[in-house]
Amino acid sequence: xxxxxxxxxxxxxxxxxxxxxxxxxxxxxxxxxxxxxxxxxxxxxxxxxxxxxxxxxxxxxxxxxxxxxxxxxxxxxxxxxxxxxxxxxxxxxxxxxxxxxxxxxxxxxxxxxxxxxxxxxxxxxxxxxxxxxxxxxxxxxxxxxxxxxxxxxxxxxxxxxxxxxxxxxxxxxxxxxxxxxxxxxxxxxxxxxxxxxxxxxxxxxxxxxxxxxxxxxxxxxxxxxxxxxxxxxxxxxxxxxxxxxxxxxxxxxxxxxxxxxxxxxxxxxxxxxxxxxxxxxxxxxxxxxxxxxxxxxxxxxxxxxxxxxxxxxxxxxxxxxxxxxxxxxxxxxxxxxxxxxxxxxxxxxxxxxxxxxxxxxxxxxxxxxxxxxxxxxxxxxxxxxxxxxxxxxxxxxxxxxxxxxxxxxxxxxxxxxxxxxxxxxxx
Numbered sequence: 001x002x003x004x005x006x007x008x009x010x011x012x013x014x015x016x017x018x019x020x021x022x023x024x025x026x027x028x029x030x031x032x033x034x035x036x037x038x039x040x041x042x043x044x045x046x047x048x049x050x051x052x053x054x055x056x057x058x059x060x061x062x063x064x065x066x067x068x069x070x071x072x073x074x075x076x077x078x079x080x081x082x083x084x085x086x087x088x089x090x091x092x093x094x095x096x097x098x099x100x101x102x103x104x105x106x107x108x109x110x111x112x113x114x115x116x117x118x119x120x121x122x123x124x125x126x127x128x129x130x131x132x133x134x135x136x137x138x139x140x141x142x143x144x145x146x147x148x149x150x151x152x153x154x155x156x157x158x159x160x161x162x163x164x165x166x167x168x169x170x171x172x173x174x175x176x177x178x179x180x181x182x183x184x185x186x187x188x189x190x191x192x193x194x195x196x197x198x199x200x201x202x203x204x205x206x207x208x209x210x211x212x213x214x215x216x217x218x219x220x221x222x223x224x225x226x227x228x229x230x231x232x233x234x235x236x237x238x239x240x241x242x243x244x245x246x247x248x249x250x251x252x253x254x255x256x257x258x259x260x261x262x263x264x265x266x267x268x269x270x271x272x273x274x275x276x277x278x279x280x281x282x283x284x285x286x287x288x289x290x291x292x293x294x295x296x297x298x299x300x301x302x303x304x305x306x307x308x309x310x311x312x313x314x315x316x317x318x319x320x321x322x323x324x325x326x327x328x329x330x331x332x333x334x335x336x337x338x339x340x341x342x343x344x345x346x347x348x349x350x351x352x353x354x355x356x357x358x359x360x361x362x363x364x365x366x367x368x369x370x371x372x373x374x375x376x377x378x379x380x381x382x383x384x385x386x387x388x389x390x391x392x393x394x395x396x397x398x399x400x401x402x403x404x405x406x407x408x409x410x411x412x413x414x415x416x417x418x419x420x421x422x423x424x425x426x427x
Contacts, residue, residue, distance in 0.1 A: 052281070059285055062293050066312075070297035074307040076105040076154040082120055084111040085132035094132055098162075105158055118142055122175050123337045127306060128155045138169045144176035146333035148304035149184040176333055179251060187249035188332055189301025191242050192324035195261050196295070198234045199268030199320075200287045202227060203276065212276040212283065213364070220277075220361040224354060227269040228262075235261025252332035256339075260331065263346045264324045270353025271320075277360040295321035317342070320349055 083098065085091045091110045098108040108130075111117045117129035121142050129142040141159050143152040156172055163170045178185035206223050214220040235258040242250045243257070250257075268291055275283030298308065298316030305313045305322075316322035323345035330339035 055282065055285055059289060059293065062289065066293045067297045070308055070312040071302060074150065074154075074303040076151065076158065076307055077313075078104060078107045079127040079151065079155060079306045080125075081106040081108045081155070082111040082117045082126045082129040083108050083132065084114055084117050084129065086134050090132060090134055094130070098130075101162055102158060106155070114140075118175055123334060127151060130159060137167070138171060139163065140171050140173055142173045142175055144333075145174050146176045146178045146182075146185050147329065148300065149178060150302070151304040151306055154307065178333075179249065181247065181249045185329070186301060187242055188328040189299060189321075189325050191238055191250070191261075192264065192299065192321055192328055193296060193301075195234055195238060195264045195324065196268050196291050196321050199227075199231070199265040200272040200284070200291055202230050202265075203269040203272035203287070204284045207273065207276040207284070208281070212280050214277070214361055217358065217361050220273075220357055223273060224270065224357060227273070228266050231262040231265035231269065232258075234265045235259065235263075250328070250332040253336070256336060257328060257331050260324065260327045260339075260343065260346070263343070263350060264320060267346050267349035267353060268320050270357060271349055272353075274353045274356035274360060277357055277364070291320055295319035298322055299325045301325055318345060320346065 081098065083091055083094050085094065088110075095108045095110050098106060102108075106127075109126075111120070111129065114129075114131050117126070117131065120126045121129050121144050124144065124147050127143075127147075131140040131142065133139050139159075141156060143155060145152040152174070156170075160170055179187075181187075203223075206226065210219075214223060238261050239254060239257045241247055243254065244251070268287070271290070272284065272287035275286045277283070279286060294312075294315060298305070298312035298319060299321035300308075300316055301321075305316045308316070317326065323342035326342040327339045327346065330336055330342070
Protein backbone atom coordinates (compact mmCIF):
# COMPACT_ATOMS: atom_id res chain seq x y z
CA UNK A 1 0.00 0.00 0.00
CA UNK A 2 1.15 3.52 -0.76
CA UNK A 3 0.14 6.85 0.76
CA UNK A 4 -0.76 9.82 -1.45
CA UNK A 5 0.15 13.45 -0.75
CA UNK A 6 -2.98 13.94 1.40
CA UNK A 7 -2.23 10.94 3.66
CA UNK A 8 -4.86 8.71 2.08
CA UNK A 9 -4.00 5.08 1.21
CA UNK A 10 -3.84 4.26 -2.49
CA UNK A 11 -4.34 0.67 -3.65
CA UNK A 12 -1.88 -0.37 -6.33
CA UNK A 13 -1.85 -3.30 -8.70
CA UNK A 14 0.94 -5.69 -9.49
CA UNK A 15 2.39 -3.24 -11.98
CA UNK A 16 2.96 -0.62 -9.28
CA UNK A 17 0.56 1.96 -10.67
CA UNK A 18 -2.66 3.08 -9.01
CA UNK A 19 -5.66 0.95 -9.89
CA UNK A 20 -7.60 2.65 -12.69
CA UNK A 21 -4.60 4.45 -14.14
CA UNK A 22 -3.77 3.62 -17.79
CA UNK A 23 -0.97 1.17 -18.37
CA UNK A 24 2.35 2.78 -19.14
CA UNK A 25 1.18 6.23 -18.00
CA UNK A 26 4.14 8.48 -17.20
CA UNK A 27 4.72 9.59 -13.66
CA UNK A 28 4.91 13.31 -14.43
CA UNK A 29 3.89 15.88 -17.03
CA UNK A 30 4.94 15.23 -20.60
CA UNK A 31 6.09 17.50 -23.38
CA UNK A 32 5.64 16.79 -27.07
CA UNK A 33 8.68 15.48 -28.87
CA UNK A 34 10.42 18.12 -30.93
CA UNK A 35 13.25 17.67 -33.39
CA UNK A 36 16.20 19.92 -33.89
CA UNK A 37 15.77 23.40 -35.33
CA UNK A 38 17.09 22.47 -38.77
CA UNK A 39 14.90 19.37 -38.87
CA UNK A 40 11.86 21.54 -38.17
CA UNK A 41 12.87 23.90 -40.97
CA UNK A 42 13.32 21.01 -43.40
CA UNK A 43 9.90 19.64 -42.47
CA UNK A 44 8.19 23.02 -42.73
CA UNK A 45 9.85 24.23 -45.95
CA UNK A 46 10.18 21.59 -48.65
CA UNK A 47 12.19 22.06 -51.82
CA UNK A 48 9.00 22.18 -53.88
CA UNK A 49 7.50 24.87 -51.65
CA UNK A 50 10.72 26.87 -51.83
CA UNK A 51 10.75 26.75 -55.62
CA UNK A 52 7.10 27.82 -55.78
CA UNK A 53 7.72 30.75 -53.44
CA UNK A 54 10.76 31.87 -55.42
CA UNK A 55 8.78 31.57 -58.67
CA UNK A 56 5.97 33.66 -57.21
CA UNK A 57 8.46 36.28 -56.07
CA UNK A 58 9.95 36.46 -59.57
CA UNK A 59 6.45 36.69 -61.06
CA UNK A 60 5.62 39.64 -58.82
CA UNK A 61 8.85 41.41 -59.74
CA UNK A 62 8.12 40.69 -63.39
CA UNK A 63 4.74 42.37 -62.91
CA UNK A 64 6.49 45.52 -61.66
CA UNK A 65 9.06 45.46 -64.45
CA UNK A 66 6.49 44.90 -67.20
CA UNK A 67 3.93 47.49 -66.10
CA UNK A 68 6.41 50.21 -65.19
CA UNK A 69 8.61 49.44 -68.18
CA UNK A 70 5.70 49.69 -70.60
CA UNK A 71 3.79 52.62 -69.11
CA UNK A 72 6.21 54.87 -67.21
CA UNK A 73 7.09 57.10 -70.16
CA UNK A 74 4.68 56.75 -73.10
CA UNK A 75 5.88 58.49 -76.24
CA UNK A 76 4.38 58.85 -79.67
CA UNK A 77 6.48 56.76 -82.04
CA UNK A 78 5.99 56.30 -85.77
CA UNK A 79 2.26 56.96 -85.66
CA UNK A 80 0.94 56.85 -89.26
CA UNK A 81 -0.35 60.25 -90.42
CA UNK A 82 -2.02 61.01 -93.74
CA UNK A 83 -1.30 64.45 -95.21
CA UNK A 84 -3.56 66.00 -97.85
CA UNK A 85 -3.91 69.39 -99.53
CA UNK A 86 -5.24 70.85 -102.74
CA UNK A 87 -1.70 71.16 -104.11
CA UNK A 88 0.12 67.81 -104.61
CA UNK A 89 3.50 69.55 -104.60
CA UNK A 90 2.71 71.23 -101.28
CA UNK A 91 1.62 67.86 -99.92
CA UNK A 92 4.98 66.28 -100.70
CA UNK A 93 6.81 69.19 -99.10
CA UNK A 94 4.68 68.85 -95.96
CA UNK A 95 5.43 65.13 -95.73
CA UNK A 96 9.16 65.82 -95.81
CA UNK A 97 8.90 68.66 -93.29
CA UNK A 98 6.80 66.58 -90.87
CA UNK A 99 9.21 63.66 -91.06
CA UNK A 100 12.06 65.92 -90.03
CA UNK A 101 10.23 68.11 -87.51
CA UNK A 102 8.45 65.34 -85.59
CA UNK A 103 11.63 63.52 -84.61
CA UNK A 104 10.16 60.12 -85.41
CA UNK A 105 6.92 60.70 -83.50
CA UNK A 106 4.85 60.31 -86.66
CA UNK A 107 5.29 58.66 -90.04
CA UNK A 108 3.56 60.92 -92.57
CA UNK A 109 2.40 59.84 -96.01
CA UNK A 110 0.65 61.69 -98.81
CA UNK A 111 -3.08 61.19 -99.23
CA UNK A 112 -5.35 61.91 -102.16
CA UNK A 113 -8.44 63.72 -100.87
CA UNK A 114 -9.82 64.92 -97.57
CA UNK A 115 -12.77 62.53 -97.85
CA UNK A 116 -10.46 59.55 -98.32
CA UNK A 117 -8.37 60.71 -95.37
CA UNK A 118 -11.47 60.89 -93.16
CA UNK A 119 -12.43 57.36 -94.15
CA UNK A 120 -8.92 56.14 -93.35
CA UNK A 121 -9.10 57.66 -89.86
CA UNK A 122 -12.61 56.29 -89.31
CA UNK A 123 -11.55 52.72 -90.08
CA UNK A 124 -8.21 53.10 -88.24
CA UNK A 125 -6.06 52.65 -91.33
CA UNK A 126 -4.21 55.74 -90.14
CA UNK A 127 -3.89 57.35 -86.72
CA UNK A 128 -4.79 60.86 -87.93
CA UNK A 129 -5.03 63.02 -91.03
CA UNK A 130 -3.64 66.53 -91.51
CA UNK A 131 -5.47 68.71 -94.04
CA UNK A 132 -3.37 71.68 -95.16
CA UNK A 133 -5.27 74.78 -96.29
CA UNK A 134 -3.37 76.28 -99.23
CA UNK A 135 -5.64 79.36 -99.37
CA UNK A 136 -5.79 80.22 -95.67
CA UNK A 137 -3.94 79.95 -92.36
CA UNK A 138 -6.18 77.46 -90.54
CA UNK A 139 -5.52 73.78 -91.05
CA UNK A 140 -7.52 70.75 -89.88
CA UNK A 141 -6.44 67.70 -87.90
CA UNK A 142 -8.75 64.68 -88.16
CA UNK A 143 -8.56 62.13 -85.30
CA UNK A 144 -10.60 59.26 -83.82
CA UNK A 145 -10.25 59.42 -80.03
CA UNK A 146 -12.28 56.22 -79.60
CA UNK A 147 -9.23 54.34 -80.88
CA UNK A 148 -7.19 55.79 -78.02
CA UNK A 149 -7.60 59.23 -76.53
CA UNK A 150 -3.99 59.37 -75.30
CA UNK A 151 -2.72 58.95 -78.85
CA UNK A 152 -5.18 61.49 -80.25
CA UNK A 153 -4.14 64.02 -77.59
CA UNK A 154 -0.43 63.44 -78.26
CA UNK A 155 -0.89 63.95 -82.01
CA UNK A 156 -2.96 67.07 -81.41
CA UNK A 157 -0.29 68.51 -79.11
CA UNK A 158 2.44 67.84 -81.67
CA UNK A 159 0.59 69.58 -84.51
CA UNK A 160 -0.37 72.56 -82.36
CA UNK A 161 3.31 73.12 -81.59
CA UNK A 162 4.21 72.87 -85.28
CA UNK A 163 1.40 75.24 -86.27
CA UNK A 164 2.47 77.83 -83.71
CA UNK A 165 5.98 77.79 -85.15
CA UNK A 166 4.50 78.50 -88.60
CA UNK A 167 2.07 81.20 -87.38
CA UNK A 168 -0.90 79.07 -88.34
CA UNK A 169 -3.93 77.81 -86.40
CA UNK A 170 -5.37 74.33 -86.07
CA UNK A 171 -8.90 72.99 -85.75
CA UNK A 172 -9.46 69.41 -84.57
CA UNK A 173 -12.20 67.19 -85.98
CA UNK A 174 -12.87 64.03 -83.93
CA UNK A 175 -14.71 61.79 -86.37
CA UNK A 176 -15.12 58.86 -83.93
CA UNK A 177 -15.14 60.20 -80.37
CA UNK A 178 -15.29 58.02 -77.28
CA UNK A 179 -18.70 57.75 -75.65
CA UNK A 180 -19.85 60.28 -73.08
CA UNK A 181 -19.80 57.55 -70.41
CA UNK A 182 -16.51 56.05 -71.61
CA UNK A 183 -13.76 58.26 -70.17
CA UNK A 184 -10.63 58.18 -72.33
CA UNK A 185 -12.02 55.13 -74.14
CA UNK A 186 -10.89 52.79 -71.35
CA UNK A 187 -14.08 50.77 -70.89
CA UNK A 188 -13.25 48.27 -73.63
CA UNK A 189 -9.89 47.51 -72.02
CA UNK A 190 -11.35 47.02 -68.54
CA UNK A 191 -14.08 44.78 -69.91
CA UNK A 192 -11.42 42.63 -71.57
CA UNK A 193 -9.36 42.52 -68.35
CA UNK A 194 -12.42 41.21 -66.50
CA UNK A 195 -13.06 38.55 -69.11
CA UNK A 196 -9.39 37.48 -69.12
CA UNK A 197 -9.31 37.18 -65.33
CA UNK A 198 -12.49 35.11 -65.44
CA UNK A 199 -10.93 32.69 -67.91
CA UNK A 200 -7.73 31.88 -66.06
CA UNK A 201 -9.34 31.92 -62.61
CA UNK A 202 -12.00 29.37 -63.58
CA UNK A 203 -9.39 27.08 -65.13
CA UNK A 204 -7.15 27.51 -62.08
CA UNK A 205 -9.94 26.72 -59.63
CA UNK A 206 -10.89 23.59 -61.56
CA UNK A 207 -7.28 22.46 -61.47
CA UNK A 208 -6.67 23.24 -57.82
CA UNK A 209 -9.89 21.63 -56.61
CA UNK A 210 -9.87 18.46 -58.69
CA UNK A 211 -6.24 18.04 -59.75
CA UNK A 212 -4.30 19.95 -62.37
CA UNK A 213 -4.29 16.92 -64.66
CA UNK A 214 -7.73 15.40 -65.40
CA UNK A 215 -8.08 11.70 -64.54
CA UNK A 216 -8.96 10.76 -68.12
CA UNK A 217 -9.99 12.21 -71.46
CA UNK A 218 -13.65 12.35 -70.48
CA UNK A 219 -12.85 14.49 -67.43
CA UNK A 220 -10.83 16.84 -69.66
CA UNK A 221 -13.77 17.22 -72.04
CA UNK A 222 -16.07 17.95 -69.09
CA UNK A 223 -13.75 20.72 -67.91
CA UNK A 224 -13.58 22.24 -71.38
CA UNK A 225 -17.37 22.18 -71.66
CA UNK A 226 -17.59 23.90 -68.27
CA UNK A 227 -15.16 26.55 -69.49
CA UNK A 228 -17.24 27.12 -72.62
CA UNK A 229 -20.45 27.52 -70.60
CA UNK A 230 -18.77 29.91 -68.17
CA UNK A 231 -17.42 31.88 -71.13
CA UNK A 232 -20.89 32.24 -72.60
CA UNK A 233 -22.31 33.42 -69.26
CA UNK A 234 -19.44 35.86 -68.70
CA UNK A 235 -19.73 37.24 -72.24
CA UNK A 236 -23.47 37.73 -71.88
CA UNK A 237 -23.42 39.36 -68.44
CA UNK A 238 -20.33 41.45 -69.18
CA UNK A 239 -21.93 42.89 -72.31
CA UNK A 240 -25.16 43.62 -70.44
CA UNK A 241 -23.19 45.49 -67.79
CA UNK A 242 -21.18 47.77 -70.08
CA UNK A 243 -23.83 48.54 -72.69
CA UNK A 244 -26.92 50.69 -72.32
CA UNK A 245 -28.76 48.05 -70.27
CA UNK A 246 -26.81 48.97 -67.10
CA UNK A 247 -23.77 51.30 -67.29
CA UNK A 248 -24.08 52.68 -70.81
CA UNK A 249 -20.31 52.86 -71.26
CA UNK A 250 -20.10 51.12 -74.65
CA UNK A 251 -22.30 50.83 -77.71
CA UNK A 252 -22.11 48.49 -80.65
CA UNK A 253 -23.90 45.30 -81.62
CA UNK A 254 -24.92 43.17 -78.64
CA UNK A 255 -24.38 39.59 -79.82
CA UNK A 256 -21.01 40.12 -81.55
CA UNK A 257 -19.68 41.55 -78.30
CA UNK A 258 -21.14 38.61 -76.34
CA UNK A 259 -19.44 36.20 -78.74
CA UNK A 260 -16.14 38.07 -78.37
CA UNK A 261 -16.34 37.78 -74.58
CA UNK A 262 -17.21 34.09 -74.70
CA UNK A 263 -14.33 33.39 -77.09
CA UNK A 264 -11.87 35.35 -74.94
CA UNK A 265 -12.87 33.63 -71.68
CA UNK A 266 -12.72 30.18 -73.25
CA UNK A 267 -9.42 30.87 -75.02
CA UNK A 268 -7.67 32.10 -71.87
CA UNK A 269 -9.20 29.29 -69.81
CA UNK A 270 -8.23 26.58 -72.30
CA UNK A 271 -4.64 27.81 -72.51
CA UNK A 272 -4.46 27.92 -68.71
CA UNK A 273 -5.80 24.36 -68.52
CA UNK A 274 -3.23 23.13 -71.04
CA UNK A 275 -0.41 24.77 -69.07
CA UNK A 276 -1.71 23.17 -65.85
CA UNK A 277 -1.76 19.72 -67.44
CA UNK A 278 1.76 20.19 -68.77
CA UNK A 279 3.41 21.87 -65.77
CA UNK A 280 1.10 21.33 -62.79
CA UNK A 281 0.48 24.25 -60.47
CA UNK A 282 3.36 26.12 -62.13
CA UNK A 283 1.15 26.33 -65.22
CA UNK A 284 -1.10 28.79 -63.39
CA UNK A 285 1.87 31.09 -62.93
CA UNK A 286 2.72 30.78 -66.62
CA UNK A 287 -0.86 31.75 -67.51
CA UNK A 288 -0.61 34.81 -65.25
CA UNK A 289 2.70 35.69 -66.93
CA UNK A 290 1.12 35.46 -70.38
CA UNK A 291 -2.17 37.24 -69.67
CA UNK A 292 -1.48 39.65 -66.81
CA UNK A 293 2.24 40.40 -66.68
CA UNK A 294 2.80 40.66 -70.45
CA UNK A 295 -0.69 40.92 -71.89
CA UNK A 296 -2.29 43.77 -69.95
CA UNK A 297 0.36 46.50 -70.26
CA UNK A 298 0.83 45.75 -73.98
CA UNK A 299 -2.90 45.62 -74.77
CA UNK A 300 -3.16 49.27 -75.82
CA UNK A 301 -5.68 50.06 -73.11
CA UNK A 302 -4.29 52.95 -71.09
CA UNK A 303 -1.94 53.95 -73.94
CA UNK A 304 -2.18 52.86 -77.58
CA UNK A 305 0.61 50.63 -78.82
CA UNK A 306 2.08 53.42 -80.91
CA UNK A 307 3.12 55.02 -77.60
CA UNK A 308 4.66 51.92 -75.99
CA UNK A 309 8.30 50.77 -76.05
CA UNK A 310 9.21 48.43 -78.94
CA UNK A 311 8.97 45.14 -77.00
CA UNK A 312 5.43 45.70 -75.72
CA UNK A 313 4.34 47.28 -78.99
CA UNK A 314 5.48 44.16 -80.83
CA UNK A 315 3.75 41.55 -78.66
CA UNK A 316 0.52 43.34 -77.72
CA UNK A 317 -1.65 42.41 -80.68
CA UNK A 318 -0.77 38.71 -80.35
CA UNK A 319 -1.77 38.25 -76.69
CA UNK A 320 -5.37 37.75 -75.51
CA UNK A 321 -5.85 41.14 -73.75
CA UNK A 322 -4.58 43.09 -76.77
CA UNK A 323 -6.57 41.10 -79.31
CA UNK A 324 -9.65 41.33 -77.11
CA UNK A 325 -9.32 45.10 -76.66
CA UNK A 326 -8.94 45.62 -80.42
CA UNK A 327 -12.01 43.47 -81.13
CA UNK A 328 -14.23 45.13 -78.52
CA UNK A 329 -13.28 48.64 -79.66
CA UNK A 330 -13.98 47.68 -83.25
CA UNK A 331 -17.44 46.42 -82.34
CA UNK A 332 -18.26 49.30 -79.98
CA UNK A 333 -17.14 52.23 -82.14
CA UNK A 334 -16.20 51.19 -85.67
CA UNK A 335 -19.04 48.93 -86.76
CA UNK A 336 -16.88 45.83 -86.49
CA UNK A 337 -14.34 47.09 -89.05
CA UNK A 338 -10.90 45.51 -88.66
CA UNK A 339 -12.16 43.08 -86.01
CA UNK A 340 -11.44 39.95 -88.04
CA UNK A 341 -7.73 39.73 -87.24
CA UNK A 342 -8.05 40.07 -83.43
CA UNK A 343 -10.92 37.57 -83.42
CA UNK A 344 -8.72 35.19 -85.39
CA UNK A 345 -6.04 35.55 -82.70
CA UNK A 346 -8.56 34.75 -79.95
CA UNK A 347 -9.87 31.78 -81.90
CA UNK A 348 -6.31 30.53 -82.27
CA UNK A 349 -5.82 30.57 -78.50
CA UNK A 350 -9.10 28.70 -78.02
CA UNK A 351 -8.20 26.00 -80.55
CA UNK A 352 -4.63 25.71 -79.29
CA UNK A 353 -5.73 25.35 -75.67
CA UNK A 354 -8.40 22.81 -76.62
CA UNK A 355 -6.04 20.70 -78.72
CA UNK A 356 -3.16 20.78 -76.23
CA UNK A 357 -5.41 19.90 -73.30
CA UNK A 358 -6.83 16.83 -75.03
CA UNK A 359 -3.50 15.78 -76.52
CA UNK A 360 -1.64 16.04 -73.22
CA UNK A 361 -4.32 13.94 -71.51
CA UNK A 362 -3.75 11.24 -74.11
CA UNK A 363 0.05 11.16 -74.11
CA UNK A 364 0.59 12.01 -70.43
CA UNK A 365 -1.81 10.03 -68.24
CA UNK A 366 -2.31 11.19 -64.64
CA UNK A 367 0.46 10.43 -62.18
CA UNK A 368 -0.13 8.42 -59.02
CA UNK A 369 -1.08 11.52 -57.07
CA UNK A 370 -3.48 14.28 -57.86
CA UNK A 371 -2.29 17.81 -57.26
CA UNK A 372 -5.57 19.19 -56.01
CA UNK A 373 -5.54 21.23 -52.83
CA UNK A 374 -8.17 19.00 -51.27
CA UNK A 375 -5.57 16.41 -50.45
CA UNK A 376 -3.39 13.70 -51.89
CA UNK A 377 -5.23 11.15 -53.99
CA UNK A 378 -4.61 8.02 -56.02
CA UNK A 379 -6.44 6.98 -59.16
CA UNK A 380 -8.29 3.69 -59.34
CA UNK A 381 -8.32 1.66 -62.55
CA UNK A 382 -11.69 3.17 -63.47
CA UNK A 383 -10.39 6.73 -63.10
CA UNK A 384 -12.06 7.46 -59.79
CA UNK A 385 -10.15 9.01 -56.94
CA UNK A 386 -9.05 6.77 -54.08
CA UNK A 387 -8.40 8.58 -50.84
CA UNK A 388 -4.97 8.08 -49.37
CA UNK A 389 -3.62 8.44 -45.87
CA UNK A 390 -0.34 10.11 -45.05
CA UNK A 391 -0.38 9.05 -41.43
CA UNK A 392 1.27 5.66 -40.79
CA UNK A 393 -1.26 5.14 -38.00
CA UNK A 394 -3.83 4.46 -40.71
CA UNK A 395 -1.78 1.62 -42.12
CA UNK A 396 -0.12 3.56 -44.93
CA UNK A 397 2.94 5.59 -45.72
CA UNK A 398 3.03 9.25 -46.71
CA UNK A 399 1.64 9.68 -50.20
CA UNK A 400 0.51 6.04 -50.55
CA UNK A 401 -2.79 4.32 -49.83
CA UNK A 402 -2.90 1.84 -46.96
CA UNK A 403 -1.75 -1.62 -47.98
CA UNK A 404 -4.04 -4.59 -47.48
CA UNK A 405 -7.51 -4.60 -45.98
CA UNK A 406 -8.17 -2.16 -43.20
CA UNK A 407 -8.30 -3.83 -39.78
CA UNK A 408 -9.45 -2.30 -36.51
CA UNK A 409 -6.74 -1.79 -33.88
CA UNK A 410 -6.48 -4.49 -31.17
CA UNK A 411 -8.65 -4.04 -28.08
CA UNK A 412 -6.81 -2.11 -25.34
CA UNK A 413 -6.07 -4.03 -22.12
CA UNK A 414 -8.85 -3.91 -19.56
CA UNK A 415 -8.23 -2.66 -16.07
CA UNK A 416 -8.82 -3.73 -13.39
CA UNK A 417 -8.28 -7.39 -14.39
CA UNK A 418 -11.21 -9.75 -14.21
CA UNK A 419 -9.17 -12.07 -11.96
CA UNK A 420 -7.19 -10.89 -8.96
CA UNK A 421 -3.43 -10.90 -9.42
CA UNK A 422 -1.52 -13.84 -8.00
CA UNK A 423 0.85 -13.49 -5.08
CA UNK A 424 0.50 -11.96 -1.65
CA UNK A 425 -1.54 -8.79 -1.26
CA UNK A 426 -0.48 -5.86 0.85
CA UNK A 427 -3.05 -4.47 3.16
